[in-house]
Amino acid sequence: MWQTNWRESLWSQLDQSWDVIVIGAGVTGAGILRLLAPLGVSVLLVEKADFSSGTSSRSTKLVHGGLRYLGQGQFSVTRESVRERERMMREAPGLVDPLGCLFPVIKGASPKKRTAAVGLAVYDYFGHKWAHRFFERDDLLLLAPRISGDDLRGGFLYFDAVTDDSRLVLRLIREGVRAGGLALSHASADRLLLGMSGNVRGIVLRDEVTGKTLELQARVVVNATGAWADVLRQQVGGSRRIRPSRGSHFMFPSWRAPVAQAVTLIHPRDHRPVFVIPWEGVTLAGTTDIDHHQSLDEEPRAEWTELEYVLEALNLRFPAWRLSPEDMIASFAGVRPIVASGKGGDPHKESRAHVVLEENRLVTVTGGKLTTFRRMALDTLGAARCVWPELPLPGEGARVFEPLLDELPPTPGLDSAARRRLLGRHGVDAAEVIAAAGPGELELIPGTESHWAELRWAARDEGVVHLDDLLLRRVRLGLLLPRGGVPLLERVRSVVQSELGWDDGRWESEAAAYEALWRRAYSTPSE
Template identity: 50%
Template sequence: MTDGDWDLLVIGGGITGAGVLLEASRRGLKALLVEQRDFAWGTSSRSSKLVHGGLRYLAEGRLRLTRESVREREALLRDAPGLVEPQGFAFADYGASRRKRRSFLAGLAIYDFLAGRRERHWVDAGGFAMLAPNIEQAGLQGGIRYMDAKTDDARLVLRVLDEAREHGAQARNYVAVDSLLRSDGRVIGARLRDARTGSIHEVRAPLVVNATGAWAGALAGQGSAPRLRPLRGSHLVLPAWRLPLAQAVSLMHPEDGRPVFAFPWEGATLVGTTDVDHADDLAGEARVTRAEFDYLLNALRAQFPQLHLEDADVLATYAGVRPVLDSGSHGAPSKETREHLVWDEPGLVGVTGGKLTTFRAIALDVLAHVARQMPAWRPDLSPQPVFAPGFLPRGPRGVPAALLLRLAGRHGRHAQDLVDGAQEGELEFVPGTLTPWAELRWAARAEDVHRLEDLLLRRTRLGILLRAGGAEHLERIRAICQPELGWSDAHWEAEQAAYLALWRSHYGLP
């Protein structure tokens, strides 16, 4: 990191920082990204996993944000097959007024127009019951169906970072910024601390980007950051057999009318989300409260009463903190804007807010501010394909094409190496998931894993897809990954104990 100067130092290893690193490096800047924890450790591995155009924003009259989101969704669907996938949504109608139904359908027509699509949205009661089995039938008039998309958010971050590295960038996890370096009132770099060794380094760059999201105000030595209102979004994960869905189901919570969704994800069913003020210390991990757990489970019980869902049906929970701009209105959290904000001072550009879906547009906005402070750099900031065209890896006979597409989407240029490195039986799925064992081997070998939680919560998502965080599979995971990581027995056992303790306190039932 300290070998020579950099054109750009990016602080923050979530989707926003990764996007800035990619868009800067593909336009010729020598760029370095540092993340104080693991890549995607914060909000970008704890989102609702949706790549969506923001139908709610359209209803609120935010046409520009909706248009931008829809276009970015379509770009990701085009450029990231196997990683970003279409997801149908179904919204049940239990006798809403014709006027309200017409308004909803008119909004969807605009939504389709912005995306260049044209689809049929109204489904009668019989058709809707087929889309959403087990849904409450009493009073069902039919429903509305529309298309959005979903992804594995942590893998999206890792793919963006790898694409940036292909363009010459570097990215380092577990490297924290102690303070910014200044000269004559201008930021000229940062003082970095390696969390693994404790060593201190100074890195110089004419421009620094603060892309730390909800943590934007905590960077020592920076100027005035915008006021943020950290909002917690919590989620439940259930086995697909316990809550089987062919489509995502959107429903209005019976207590307060807020939208709640459930949809098939990675071989399980994901349920979310809450939107509450997060008052805990941002240095710690967010966790689901008992009140949020009950809130989400009660929504499912109301929509799927015949399933008789109980606490024990939940495999795992997770919560993330959204970097939402504070309007100062002290109104409902869901009313705060999800638009991003860029601010700057000499040598520093900061960015916060925004959505997972629009990370490319946010990055290009950041680089427009960077360019104003770098007169000699005259980039073309028109959008480019999110990822370079890829190729399906060649697998052994009998390996499903869907698995090869998945690996290409998540691992890009490394997919063939992953397949070639798989040992006997490792292209089979970990039971109850869509994750092949080979992804664990590749992550341990080549994806900057420094903690067991990196492997099981972000490189793969086994920690939230399996009961008890995958404890029953840890023996085989150890056999695959310990030699690749080069950890001693004592090191593995310490990491395993730390991971299981973290899972119980932050990913289990509250």
């Protein structure tokens, strides 16, 4: 799909009048492309950096209803999210999978057992299943042996789902392209093209690799730029709506912070939930929720105080782990596109609902969650009808993910769990990923649940423009391995350099840029 010279070939197809241009290839833009492409309209998705490189590769990786939204009275957000979770687990096994979550109940602390029980009953009711149960203290300690302590009453086990957010976005985009859409990364909507009346009629697209620009006309322009949404809206006179809020996560080796299922901790300082999740062979802990004052043009990075905050919650409930900053493998930070209520105060209390706006024929969708991308796409397309009444719409119940074989055929070296995972993450490409494997490449990359063949395939066909596209988002070595996987780079190079078509000079400069980026934004924050 995106082999050598794919970008040059795509640029040569751009100079046409488009039905719909979608700006921003996070989960929101990807979902719109995926739903629209099969309907026979011409649709182009453009992304200023790498696919999913904004917030959609930096989430907590939960496909969930968000129990806390119930506590805040955001019932419709929870109901919608739980239903989308169920749908995604049905449609994309191996990509969105059930995750057991423990919720310890602490004597004297909030929420009380009865409140949590009511919340979980509502949660299960929304999902049309009865899946939670309470464990007394001693039984809970069998499920989470290192959890402390004297104030523990017991805890609930309930179910949500977990994903690889970047792979989710990529699967949506690739299926959208296969259905007839086009998607281009490292190409930004530099500015909107406005007609005499001030209405939007297209964009000026800028190639972030070569610097060239091109004017593109479209019947509908969709602004799906998440936390950046106001930048384009301001060009049509829109006032600021986004309150960027940063959330940071910290990864620990699973032997230092072992959890068999996710654990939801309530932070002693502000009573926010902090999740501890087994993910891709490591333990992911987070997140924070603070106003983001760093520039949106810079790669967001976690701060020392955020690491202290997360460690405080972990060490309070798991004191035997004695975790310290030195234990951390990697950090990552993302910026929530929160639609401001205007009330100020704690960003944690702002609604996670999405909004769709139409301003001078620019259709903006922002806010929301990874989990609700399908709903967001449907609402956006509904609003786009005001701009172009002939726009065909997908059915409310339209499937998002392509139906797949139940299982890949047996392959030496891959057990059924590995085949299921490959199928979920790569969709119809999974068989080609396996076929691409060189000798020994169906083995796991040490310290991860990914195969060497996935690196080769990503380098060959997944639109890698820079090394960080490959190592942070296609195969997530930068989050899973010490020092961002740099000690493994020579082996990575032997698998991917020729696939990427890079000479030695290009490899060296990409490797240096990746290492510098990792140190700046993914390593232990400095005090």
